[in-house]
Amino acid sequence: MKLIQTALPEVLVFEPQVFGDERGFFFESFNVRRFADLTGLHPQFVQDNHSRSAQNVVRGLHYQVGRPQAKLIRVVAGSVFDVVVDMRRAAPTFGRAVVTELSAENRRQIWVPPGFAHGFLATSDHAECLYKTTDYWSPENERTLMWNDPALGIDWPLSGAPIVSPKDREGRPFALAEAVE
Numbered sequence: 001m002k003l004i005q006t007a008l009p010e011v012l013v014f015e016p017q018v019f020g021d022e023r024g025f026f027f028e029s030f031n032v033r034r035f036a037d038l039t040g041l042h043p044q045f046v047q048d049n050h051s052r053s054a055q056n057v058v059r060g061l062h063y064q065v066g067r068p069q070a071k072l073i074r075v076v077a078g079s080v081f082d083v084v085v086d087m088r089r090a091a092p093t094f095g096r097a098v099v100t101e102l103s104a105e106n107r108r109q110i111w112v113p114p115g116f117a118h119g120f121l122a123t124s125d126h127a128e129c130l131y132k133t134t135d136y137w138s139p140e141n142e143r144t145l146m147w148n149d150p151a152l153g154i155d156w157p158l159s160g161a162p163i164v165s166p167k168d169r170e171g172r173p174f175a176l177a178e179a180v181e
């Protein structure tokens, strides 16, 4: 497992060691000891999630207040343009975004710490994401940052009109400048 730094020091990308042979491949997608050796972190995951998205679906940008979730995300089919935004108002990097391609091909994973918003654009015909979270989903604590807020400076590689859930489109999204918690 290789650790890759990002423009946000707390947001980490991992590349697993893949063992290929004539049958196919094997790799450890998560290992508590290896993760702790690489990061010094000991996350206690309580939930595994699996989502499938058609091309041009945008999910997010979501984060939870009150019950902040850390997430460890990977793509097992297709590819996504993955986005993480620092939502810690007191942080010098508040509002800064990092983008990463996660795909079944590169097998990269991204660690999204508590206090960071997460979302992605599906860039393949279909994309399937698996991810672990360190706290349970809490709808009343979920916040949605407007995925296309110009203040984020994110150049989304859309290949057509984005498919966005009503919640992310007009439900509760707010601009970065309106983030109060």
Ligand SMILES: Cc1cn([C@H]2C[C@H](O)[C@@H](COP(=O)(O)OP(=O)(O)O[C@H]3O[C@H](C)C(=O)[C@H](O)[C@H]3O)O2)c(=O)[nH]c1=O
Pocket (backbone or CB within 6 Å): 049, 051, 059, 060, 062, 071, 118, 119, 120, 136, 137, 165, 167
């Ligand atoms: C997140 C979640 C959702 N749900 C139910 C609620 C809805 O009936 C349905 C779809 O939920 P939602 O539209 O919020 O799913 P996403 O837009 O993929 O949400 C995710 O989007 C971005 C990419 C994230 O990083 C978060 O993990 C998560 O917020 O699943 C659950 O039952 N448990 C859950 O943990």
